[in-house]
Amino acid sequence: MKLTDLPTPCLVLDREKLLRNIKTMADALARHGVPLRPHMKTAKSIDVARLVLSGQPESITVSTLAEAEYFSAHGITDILYAVGITPRKLDDIATMNAGTAKVMVITDDIDTAGIISAHPRPPRCLIEIDTGEARGGVGPEDGTLLEIAAKLGPNLAGVMTHAGHSYAGRTPAEMTAIAETERAGAVRAAARLRQAGHDCAIVSIGSSPTAIHAASLEGVTEVRAGVYMFGDLFQAEIGTHGLDDIAVTVLTSVIGRRPGRLLVDAGGMALSKDRSTEAAPKDYGFGLMLDLDGTPRHGDAIVRRAYQEHGLIDLDPAHPVDLPIGGLVRIAPNHTCMTAAAHDRYYVIDGGDEVVAMWPRVNGW
Amino acid sequence: MKLTDLPTPCLVLDREKLLRNIKTMADALARHGVPLRPHMKTAKSIDVARLVLSGQPESITVSTLAEAEYFSAHGITDILYAVGITPRKLDDIATMNAGTAKVMVITDDIDTAGIISAHPRPPRCLIEIDTGEARGGVGPEDGTLLEIAAKLGPNLAGVMTHAGHSYAGRTPAEMTAIAETERAGAVRAAARLRQAGHDCAIVSIGSSPTAIHAASLEGVTEVRAGVYMFGDLFQAEIGTHGLDDIAVTVLTSVIGRRPGRLLVDAGGMALSKDRSTEAAPKDYGFGLMLDLDGTPRHGDAIVRRAYQEHGLIDLDPAHPVDLPIGGLVRIAPNHTCMTAAAHDRYYVIDGGDEVVAMWPRVNGW
Numbered sequence: 010m011k012l013t014d015l016p017t018p019c020l021v022l023d024r025e026k027l028l029r030n031i032k033t034m035a036d037a038l039a040r041h042g043v044p045l046r047p048h049m050k051t052a053k054s055i056d057v058a059r060l061v062l063s064g065q066p067e068s069i070t071v072s073t074l075a076e077a078e079y080f081s082a083h084g085i086t087d088i089l090y091a092v093g094i095t096p097r098k099l100d101d102i103a104t105m106n107a108g109t110a111k112v113m114v115i116t117d118d119i120d121t122a123g124i125i126s127a128h129p130r131p132p133r134c135l136i137e138i139d140t141g142e143a144r145g146g147v148g149p150e151d152g153t154l155l156e157i158a159a160k161l162g163p164n165l166a167g168v169m170t171h172a173g174h175s176y177a178g179r180t181p182a183e184m185t186a187i188a189e190t191e192r193a194g195a196v197r198a199a200a201r202l203r204q205a206g207h208d209c210a211i212v213s214i215g216s217s218p219t220a221i222h223a224a225s226l227e228g229v230t231e232v233r234a235g236v237y238m239f240g241d242l243f244q245a246e247i248g249t250h251g252l253d254d255i256a257v258t259v260l261t262s263v264i265g266r267r268p269g270r271l272l273v274d275a276g277g278m279a280l281s282k283d284r285s286t287e288a289a290p291k292d293y294g295f296g297l298m299l300d301l302d303g304t305p306r307h308g309d310a311i312v313r314r315a316y317q318e319h320g321l322i323d324l325d326p327a328h329p330v331d332l333p334i335g336g337l338v339r340i341a342p343n344h345t346c347m348t349a350a351a352h353d354r355y356y357v358i359d360g361g362d363e364v365v366a367m368w369p370r371v372n373g374w
Numbered sequence: 375m376k377l378t379d380l381p382t383p384c385l386v387l388d389r390e391k392l393l394r395n396i397k398t399m400a401d402a403l404a405r406h407g408v409p410l411r412p413h414m415k416t417a418k419s420i421d422v423a424r425l426v427l428s429g430q431p432e433s434i435t436v437s438t439l440a441e442a443e444y445f446s447a448h449g450i451t452d453i454l455y456a457v458g459i460t461p462r463k464l465d466d467i468a469t470m471n472a473g474t475a476k477v478m479v480i481t482d483d484i485d486t487a488g489i490i491s492a493h494p495r496p497p498r499c500l501i502e503i504d505t506g507e508a509r510g511g512v513g514p515e516d517g518t519l520l521e522i523a524a525k526l527g528p529n530l531a532g533v534m535t536h537a538g539h540s541y542a543g544r545t546p547a548e549m550t551a552i553a554e555t556e557r558a559g560a561v562r563a564a565a566r567l568r569q570a571g572h573d574c575a576i577v578s579i580g581s582s583p584t585a586i587h588a589a590s591l592e593g594v595t596e597v598r599a600g601v602y603m604f605g606d607l608f609q610a611e612i613g614t615h616g617l618d619d620i621a622v623t624v625l626t627s628v629i630g631r632r633p634g635r636l637l638v639d640a641g642g643m644a645l646s647k648d649r650s651t652e653a654a655p656k657d658y659g660f661g662l663m664l665d666l667d668g669t670p671r672h673g674d675a676i677v678r679r680a681y682q683e684h685g686l687i688d689l690d691p692a693h694p695v696d697l698p699i700g701g702l703v704r705i706a707p708n709h710t711c712m713t714a715a716a717h718d719r720y721y722v723i724d725g726g727d728e729v730v731a732m733w734p735r736v737n738g739w
Contacts, residue, residue, distance in 0.1 A: 016439075016466075018739060050682055072683045074381075092639060092683050093629035095700035101381075117630065121699045144684060145630045145637055173681070264458035265482065265510045272510055274457060278715055279739075282647040316538070317415055317711055318437045318457050319509060334486045335460035346682055350643055351715065353738055373718055374383060374644075 010364040012301060013337060015356055017262040018279035020348075021339060022355035022368065023303060024060075026256035027238060031061055033250070034220060034237050041226035046070050046089060046213065048235030051346045054355065055083040056368040061238060070233045074101050079371040081110035088112045089213070091169065091233065093137065093145055096124045103130035113166055117146045119153060122160035133166035135211060136202075140194030141187065142173040149198040158207045167211025168202065170195045171233070175218040179290070181248055184222035191219050196228035218249050241345035242297060246289035257349055258303060258339040259296070260356070261320065263332045271298075271322045271330065275340055277315035281347035296340040296348075298322050302362065303339055312340060375729040377666060378702060380721055382627040383644035385713075386704060387720035387733065388668060389425075391621035392603060396426055398615070399585060399602050406591035411435050411454060411578065413600030416711045419720065420448040421733040426603060435598045439466050444736040446475035453477045454578070456534065456598065458502065458510055461489045468495035478531055482511045484518060487525035498531035500576060501567075505559030506552065507538040514563040523572045532576025533567065535560045536598070540583040544655065546613055549587035556584050561593035583614050606710040607662060611654035622714060623668060623704040624661070625721070626685065628697045636663075636687045636695065640705055642680040646712035661705040661713075663687050667727065668704055677705060 012021065038045055047061045050072035058069060058080065068087035071077050077088050086109050090102065094114035102112045107130065116122055117137040125131050136157050139146030147153045158165050172191035178184045191214050199209040214226075215233035226232065239257040240250045259279050265272030277295070286293040298310035308325030315321075320340070324330055332338070342348035349355075350372055357366040377386065403410055412426045415437035423434060423445065433452035436442050442453050451474050455467065459479035467477045472495065481487055482502040490496050501522050504511030512518045523530050537556035543549045556579050564574040579591075580598035591597065604622040605615045624644050630637030642660070651658040663675035673690030680686075685705070689695055697703070707713035714720075715737055722731040 016739060017460075017462075093637065093699070095382075095627045095629060095639070097382075097627065097700055116699075118699045144679075144681065144686065262460045262462065264460060272458065274460070277648070277712055282649065282709075282712055283642070284647065284649065314509075316509065321509065334458070334481075334483045335462055344647075347642055347647055351738070373716070374381060 012260060012358065012362045012364065015260055015364065017260055017337070018275040019260050020352040020355050021258050021260050022357045023256045023360060024357050025360040026254055027057065028060065030238055030240060030250060030254055030256060034234060035064070037221050038232055041223065043226045043229050044231055046231045046233050048072070048091070048233045049076055049080065051235040051349065052238055053349070053370045053372065054368050055080065056366070057238060058085060070235070073374050074098060075371055075374050077105060077110065077112050081105060081108070081112070086111050089135070089169070090114050093117065094121060096121065099125065099128050099132070102132050103128065106130060106132055115169055116157065119156050119160055122157045125164055126160055126162055131164045134161050134164050135167050135169040135213060136165070136198070138168050138170040138195055138198045140170045140172055140191045142171060144173060146170060149194040149201070154198055154201060155205050158202050158205065165207055165209070167209050167213065168195050168198045169211070169213035172214070172216050172219045175216045176247065178218060179247055181222055184218045184248070185224050188219035188223035189225065192223065192226060192229055199228065217244060218247060221249050236346055239345040239349070241342050242293045243285040243289055243344055246286060246291060252305065255341045257345050258299060258341050259348065260337060260339050263334055263336040263338070264319070266334065269324050269326065271324065271332065273320045273322060273338065274318060275320045276318045278317055278351055280312065280315055280320060280340060280342060281344065281351060282315060283344040283347040285344045293343055295320065296342050299339040299341055301337045301339060305341070377625060377723065377727045377729065380625055380729065382625055382702070383640040384625050385717040385720050386623050386625050387722045388621045388725060389722050390725040391619055392422065393425065395603055395605060395615060395619055395621060399599060400429070402586050403597055406588065408591045408594050409596055411596045411598050413437070413456070413598045414441055414445060416600040416714065417603055418714070418735045418737065419733050420445065421731070422603060423450060435600070438739050439463060440736055440739050442470060442475065442477050446470060446473070446477070451476050454500070454534070455479050458482065459486060459490070461486065464490065464493050464497070467497050468493065471495060471497060480534055481522065484521050484525055487522045490529055491525055491527055496529045499526050499529050500532050500534040500578060501530070501563070503533050503535040503560055503563045505535045505537055505556045507536060509538060511535060514559040514566070519563055519566060520570050523567050523570065530572055530574070532574050532578065533560050533563045534576070534578035537579070537581050537584050540581045541612065543583060544612055546587055549583045549613070550589050553584035553588035554590065557588065557591060557594055564593065582609060583612060586614055601711055604710040604714070606707050607658045608650040608654055608709055611651060611656060617670065620706045622710050623664060623706050624713065625702060625704050628699055628701040628703070629684070631699065634689050634691065636689065636697065638685045638687060638703065639683060640685045641683045643682055643716055645677065645680055645685060645705060645707060646709065646716060647680060648709040648712040650709045658708055660685065661707050664704040664706055666702045666704060670706070
């Protein structure tokens, strides 16, 4: 089967680029001797997980219970569910952990720590540390840290943090600085816990930009990152990878033609309404049009409007395009996590136009 | 089962509000004596379609081939696929139409009209008319209109238009004016076709705002509308319905607490990244927090940031909220078509907290 045989819109995954991105991250972390606990929230695919875990410990990070169930059913049992746990979800995790799964959870809440310890089948738990993102977590110096640890007792497995504010960085130097804050904060929290007599086996940090740009990972026991596997326009803008490293694109058909623009059948549903590049140096609207072979050959051919099933591409006057209705192009996404989520599968290529595999995704919750 | 028994995040559909919205639209169109061809792109559910079609012809509009297949498999055969057709998709439609389905297509392209007529099993086709949205379609006075009709020959079934620019209207008077442009353009195109000796049985118009606000539908044979069934914050802002008529909300759990804000487990995945209210009189961020019972009781408690699985709600200082981790709230969506698309089912309530049904959705393509 060729790309030209696929229904549109659909998701195309270039395995060559995926493997290159996996190697880049593995090499970056190998310099530090720190293993990866890949975040599968972007790929949501056991086939991708198998490639990422090659030569790594069989441990992953997930963002939903659906992912935890799916990956543990596929034999990956060491799982960190990296979204603040609720009492209700503790029951679901206890059910999973009654089998072969070993799902760990996170919290930054004293009451929840108590509820975990009171649970008949408590999971191991990391305390979430805020190292600057100001989303979740307690500060490394916060008194609450020791109170949560005391409540968790033997269920305490360590600390974790996510420097999501690295996405606001725009230069490698900024990323390196944020990476150091992330590392230092997590290590400091772990030191305080140990000083108070707690075990703190795991010191888990990560975001794709900080993982790539970290100068030191001293004291860190594992790194979490996910979007680097596929990349996207936003990550290319902030220097996590190059524009040519984007492994996931949306294949779409031309459904309308007017002077200077194309209408395609990839709209807000197929691309997502994510506008992350709005705040980046270059605003790519809802995506950048590539040739069918994945090359950015049309200059600034940008998806300027995304209706439900229509994408409106403003062509670059310097790069006229003459395609018939039904002509195929590919769209590089702004934010691959969001774009991939609308699709239930990847059509896999190895750089060329031959579809070599179809890999399912686990969406929803 | 109660709302408090549901996994989060999930989609809650209030059937009482749905039925009220259905009746409002039915009453609006009954004044004109024009039937509805409901657009199922928002609901994507046979259970919802059955309620909407009660007392109406068994004809619907869809936005994907997956919807066409799903609804025809459930016995609704008169289907308009209202996204510009491609040669490749003609084959898929021919396969469907070889069974009981009678799927019609649309085009605004002369070459495609020729390809339709040359197809061994051509579907009936409407010509798409541009009445001001400037997305797809030929102008009512455009010479191309007659050329397309000539190419379609006996496959010509009529004309259709969508005044999507009604979403830019902000007052009932503006909507009424756009509705009249929509009507007049479609009727004019039909008149030109008939004058040239073509049959033009169908004159199909519609968007939720223009369907509600049209002063006249003279010459129109059917109206398409979809989002009105559920409503959303954006439609409430532009006056298609009231804030209390939003039938679909996202049930979500509190996963983090800080002074003045809540973190919930409905992020960009569960809410979508749609920011349509950004351009509306009131910017609701990524959604408005409601009480568990669906009441907007917390003032301007607005989802200001949507991470992948985290929603960050800025609470209204005048309406303090004290909820534990695991506490439940509901989020009214900006744009219900996009929000619903992330979910594979509706949990149905009749105004109260009892879950009376679970209705599946047909997502993807």
